[in-house]
Amino acid sequence: MDSILIAMILALLIPIYEAWQDDNIWQKMLAFASIATKTSIMMLVISVLRDDWSIGVVAVIILSVGEAGLMLLAHLIKQCRLG
Amino acid sequence: MIDILSYGLMVIGIIFWFWGTFPLIGNRSVLFKLHSLSVADTLGSMAIVVGLLLKIPSEWPLLLLAIITLAIWNTVLGYVLAYCSSSGGKND
Amino acid sequence: MIDNYVYVIVALLPLAALMLVFQVNPYNALVIRAILGAVSALVYAILGAADVALTEALVGTMLAVTLYVVAVRSSLVMRLGILKEFKIEKESYFEELIANLRKVINKYHLRLEIVEYSNSKALEQALMAKEVHATCIKQEQEQVDTQNQNSTTGIDIRQTYHTTIRVRRLFEIMKTELTFPETTLDYVTVSNEEDKH
Numbered sequence: 001m002d003s004i005l006i007a008m009i010l011a012l013l014i015p016i017y018e019a020w021q022d023d024n025i026w027q028k029m030l031a032f033a034s035i036a037t038k039t040s041i042m043m044l045v046i047s048v049l050r051d052d053w054s055i056g057v058v059a060v061i062i063l064s065v066g067e068a069g070l071m072l073l074a075h076l077i078k079q080c081r082l083g
Numbered sequence: 084m085i086d087i088l089s090y091g092l093m094v095i096g097i098i099f100w101f102w103g104t105f106p107l108i109g110n111r112s113v114l115f116k117l118h119s120l121s122v123a124d125t126l127g128s129m130a131i132v133v134g135l136l137l138k139i140p141s142e143w144p145l146l147l148l149a150i151i152t153l154a155i156w157n158t159v160l161g162y163v164l165a166y167c168s169s170s171g172g173k174n175d
Numbered sequence: 176m177i178d179n180y181v182y183v184i185v186a187l188l189p190l191a192a193l194m195l196v197f198q199v200n201p202y203n204a205l206v207i208r209a210i211l212g213a214v215s216a217l218v219y220a221i222l223g224a225a226d227v228a229l230t231e232a233l234v235g236t237m238l239a240v241t242l243y244v245v246a247v248r249s250s251l252v253m254r255l256g257i258l259k260e261f262k263i264e265k266e267s268y269f270e271e272l273i274a275n276l277r278k279v280i281n282k283y284h285l286r287l288e289i290v291e292y293s294n295s296k297a298l299e300q301a302l303m304a305k306e307v308h309a310t311c312i313k314q315e316q317e318q319v320d321t322q323n324q325n326s327t328t329g330i331d332i333r334q335t336y337h338t339t340i341r342v343r344r345l346f347e348i349m350k351t352e353l354t355f356p357e358t359t360l361d362y363v364t365v366s367n368e369e370d371k372h
Contacts, residue, residue: 004093005180011100012187018107019210020194026113026168028206033160034104034120035210037153039217041128042184043228044149046221048135048142056145058225062216062232063149067156069237071163073209076244077202078167080286 001049005042012038025077029070036066085137092134099127113168121161128153184221187214200284201247205240212236252286253345256298256307259291272311272336272358279352302341303365309340311358341365 012035019031043059046052103123107116129150136146191211198204212235219228255276277287290307292298302310313336336358340346346362353360 002178002180004090004097006183007097008100009180009183009187011097011104014101014104015107016187016191016194016210016214019207021108023200023203024113025202025206026164027107027116028203029164029168030113030116030120031107032206032210032213033164034107034124036213037124037128037157038100039213041131041149043217043220044132044146045135048139048146051139052223052225053142053145054225055220055223055228056142058220058229060145060149060152061229062220064152064156065232065237066213067152067160069209069241071160072237072241073206073244074164074167076241076248078170080202080244080248 005045005049008038008042008045012042029074029077033067033070036070037063040066089134089137092130092137096127096130096134099123099130103127114165117161117165117168121157125153125157128157181221185218188218191215201251202244202284205243205247208243209236209240212240248286251284252288253280253309254288254290254307256290256292256301256310258295258298258312259293269336275353276349279349282352283348302339302363305341305365308342308345309338311336311338313337335359337361339363 015031015034015038019028019035022028022031040059040063043062044056047054047056047059100123103119103126106119132146132149132153136143136150188211191207191214195204195207195211198207212231216228216231216236219225219231253276273287273289280287290301292301295312298310298312301307338349338358339361340349341363343362346360349360
């Protein structure tokens with residue numbers, strides 16, 4: 001189980017690197033979308049691993065709220081680029 | 084038996100993650116990256132959650148909610164990101 | 176009960192924070208701030224603080240970033256006032272001037288917003304009332320009729336523009352970096368009492 005989590009952290013490092021090296025804002029947004037999904041899935045895995053119900057609930061809420069926030073941010077940035 | 088199946092699903096999910104995330108590095112267009120990311124990432128995440136569901140069935144409402152959230156929101160998110168980046172992206 | 180992966184995940188937090196600190200473009204910095212929020216929510220969750228993680232995701236990632244995008248969008252802007260008929264003419268020099276202004280301004284991560292006014296009096300008032308940061312008008316002595324121009328010289332005289340800026344720093348930037356010979360730059364001080372009445 002530990003090795004699965006380490007592999008997940010490695011997968012998480014790729015979009016972080018991408019967000020650091022690319023200057024285009026939409027590429028950064030893509031990296032953020034990837035990170036938001038990955039972090040909440042990792043939280044879910046850890047909650048199941050520890051059999052902790054409260055972390056699991058928070059993970060699901062963060063999963064849905066993070067994506068909603070991402071859509072809001074995408075629309076705001078689009079308005080900025082156009083104006 | 085179920086243990087092997089759940090670990091197998093999780094490993095498949097992580098392979099999907101790597102497969103979807105590696106195209107992020109490199110100079111491809113936003114839409115190409117979005118395509119690989121939304122397909123492979125969503126499938127990978129769902130495989131991982133199904134693996135967890137097989138492992139610990141007592142938390143099924145939570146994990147089912149996670150699967151539904153992933154399936155619906157990630158699809159909508161892919162559409163919204165593509166729409167925003169293609170109409171506002173004069174600079175890419 | 177602290178496992179090995181906890182240390183690795185906690186190490187991601189300063190990594191994301193350093194990325195945020197070394198980012199200069201405000202919009203990119205806000206996206207990285209959102210990434211930092213996601214990573215820190217993960218760290219709080221694995222350390223057992225579910226409530227803190229939820230607060231970080233709701234407030235830090237969603238509310239703060241959204242509000243800051245709105246704030247950056249409305250503050251990092253240069254508003255240029257022009258006359259209405261000016262835009263309708265669609266002169267190539269004017270388009271060029273706007274493109275040049277955009278290029279200079281984009282280096283400082285500013286946006287250019289063009290505000291149209293119907294006559295020059297309203298334009299002047301808007302500058303004095305601090306509605307716009309700069310105005311751009313056609314210089315009057317250069318306004319020659321096109322028929323006149325064709326009959327006498329045959330060569331069209333380059334029309335020059337007159338740009339008035341009321342923000343000192345913007346004027347300094349434009350003076351050093353705007354290399355566009357068709358416009359003259361001018362700086363005016365607008366006193367604070369003017370906008371009271």
